[in-house]
Amino acid sequence: xxxxxxxxxxxxxxxxxxxxxxxxxxxxxxxxxxxxxxxxxxxxxxxxxxxxxxxxxxxxxxxxxxxxxxxxxxxxxxxxxxxxxxxxxxxxxxxxxxxxxxxxxxxxxxxxxxxxxxxxxxxxxxxxxxxxxxxxxxxxxxxxxxxxxxxxxxxxxxxxxxxxxxxxxxxxxxxxxxxxxxxxxxxxxxxxxxxxxxxxxxxxxxxxxxxxxxxxxxxxxxxxxxxxxxxxxxxxxxxxxxxxxxxxxxxxxxxxxxxxxxxxxxxxxxxxxxxxxxxxxxxxxxxxxxxxxxxxxxxxxxxxxxxxxxxxxxxxxxxxxxxxxx
Numbered sequence: 496x497x498x499x500x501x502x503x504x505x506x507x508x509x510x511x512x513x514x515x516x517x518x519x520x521x522x523x524x525x526x527x528x529x530x531x532x533x534x535x536x537x538x539x540x541x542x543x544x545x546x547x548x549x550x551x552x553x554x555x556x557x558x559x560x561x562x563x564x565x566x567x568x569x570x571x572x573x574x575x576x577x578x579x580x581x582x583x584x585x586x587x588x589x590x591x592x593x594x595x596x597x598x599x600x601x602x603x604x605x606x607x608x609x610x611x612x613x614x615x616x617x618x619x620x621x622x623x624x625x626x627x628x629x630x631x632x633x634x635x636x637x638x639x640x641x642x643x644x645x646x647x648x649x650x651x652x653x654x655x656x657x658x659x660x661x662x663x664x665x666x667x668x669x670x671x672x673x674x675x676x677x678x679x680x681x682x683x684x685x686x687x688x689x690x691x692x693x694x695x696x697x698x699x700x701x702x703x704x705x706x707x708x709x710x711x712x713x714x715x716x717x718x719x720x721x722x723x724x725x726x727x728x729x730x731x732x733x734x735x736x737x738x739x740x741x742x743x744x745x746x747x748x749x750x751x752x753x754x755x756x757x758x759x760x761x762x763x764x765x766x767x768x769x770x771x772x773x774x775x776x777x778x779x780x781x782x783x784x785x786x787x788x789x790x791x792x793x794x795x796x797x798x799x800x801x802x803x804x805x806x807x808x809x810x811x812x813x814x815x816x817x818x819x820x821x
Contacts, residue, residue: 497583497785498524500558502549502573503565504533505655507587511562512541514778520785521560527552549573553580563587566657567665571596578605585610585784588674590796592665594804600793610784611796614776615675616682617783620753623761624683624739624746633755634742639684639721641676642736643668644729649702659703666807667705669694673725674803676735680713680721681798683739687721689714690802691816692809698728711806 499521501508508528515523525544526537534545546552552561553576560583563573571591577584590611591597600606615621627633645668657663664671680687690713694706708726715721737748744756751763784790801819809817 497521497559498557499560499562500525500527500546500552500555501537501562501564502527502552503563504528504530504537505564508533508537508562508564510777511564511585511781512537514781517778518781518785520787521781525552525555525558527561550576553577553582559583560585566655566663567592567670568657568663571600574600574606574609575603578603578609583608583610585612585781587612589665589670589803590793590800592670594801597793597797597800597804601797606793609793610780610790611793612777612780613675613678613682613791613796613799614780616678616791617776617779618751618763620748620751620761620763621679621683623753624679624737624748627741627746627755628683628739633744633746636684636717636719636739636741638719638740639680640736640738641679641721641723641725643673643676643725643733645672645725645727645732646729647672647699647707647727649699652699652702659699659705661705664705667694667696667703667709668707668725668727669709669803669806672727673709673723674799676725676737677723677803677806678796678799679737680715680723681802683737684715684719684721686716686798687713687802687805687819688716689816689818690805690809691814692723692806693814694807694810697726706810709806709810711809713802 501511515521523541526534527546528534538545561577563586574584652659690711692711695708696706697708699707707728711723713721734751739746747754752759753761805817805819809815
């Protein structure tokens with residue numbers, strides 16, 4: 496059984512802790528966070544060892560793996576240090592905050608062993624959509640679209656000093672909330688080769704410097720076209736919508752159900768942890784990883800991450816077409 500340290504016990508760290516309760520091959524052993532109150536809450540609930548310093552924690556030989564659940568700007572350095580210390584790494588999205596960091600990560604020794612938390616890929620509806628694409632039973636894919644309409648207010652961004660800033664978050668709705676919806680394009684359809692994008696701040700101009708709304712068109716290697724829209728300016732958090740148009744029909748992932756040509760063929764399980772509008776895949780992902788089964792590596796996540804970075808480059812250049820480089 497591998498002993499795990501969760502690094503960062505803010506918004507997503509507790510989700511990892513809860514998921515690990517049901518992973519037989521892993522033990523939640525330690526928490527690492529600079530916030531004493533968060534460490535205390537975690538220790539009282541799980542009776543774990545406490546660390547307030549990342550480098551000191553890495554010296555603990557009992558720790559086999561670290562789960563990086565920290566603000567975006569800390570991800571790359573922490574991954575690099577953990578790999579150097581011989582630890583296994585599970586990292587939340589986004590894997591890194593910039594494209595330059597991602598290229599450096601891919602070149603690191605041992606980076607292929609990093610498990611990327613793209614847990615929504617394991618939602619039953621997403622798995623069924625992948626089966627439909629790969630089987631070819633509905634013919635070739637002609638187009639795809641992904642839509643995310645969520646709500647984040649000023650209080651949300653004030654809850655962490657790193658939020659809403661280019662230098663520490665790396666962006667807004669795209670890099671933080673909508674990256675999973677963006678990931679469906681690469682995971683289900685194939686590699687995105689170019690993008691055109693724009694971003695806006697409609698509702699949070701007085702609170703953040705990054706975008707609350709993002710739009711884009713995407714082009715694939717197989718000439719399939721896609722459209723993408725995401726916003727934090729809605730009034731509630733709706734389940735993501737994803738549609739695939741085939742030669743012989745349409746698959747629509749809506750309200751956590753998958754409908755194919757008017758018939759429901761799959762439904763997501765109501766989550767035991769986390770938010771009900773983005774599924775409950777953390778536990779399944781961790782079970783696969785610690786059982787030694789297939790996991791999502793930095794290579795598996797590469798096209799999604801590079802597409803995201805290209806979208807930001809395009810938006811900053813006024814919608815210019817940007818190639819998604821290998």
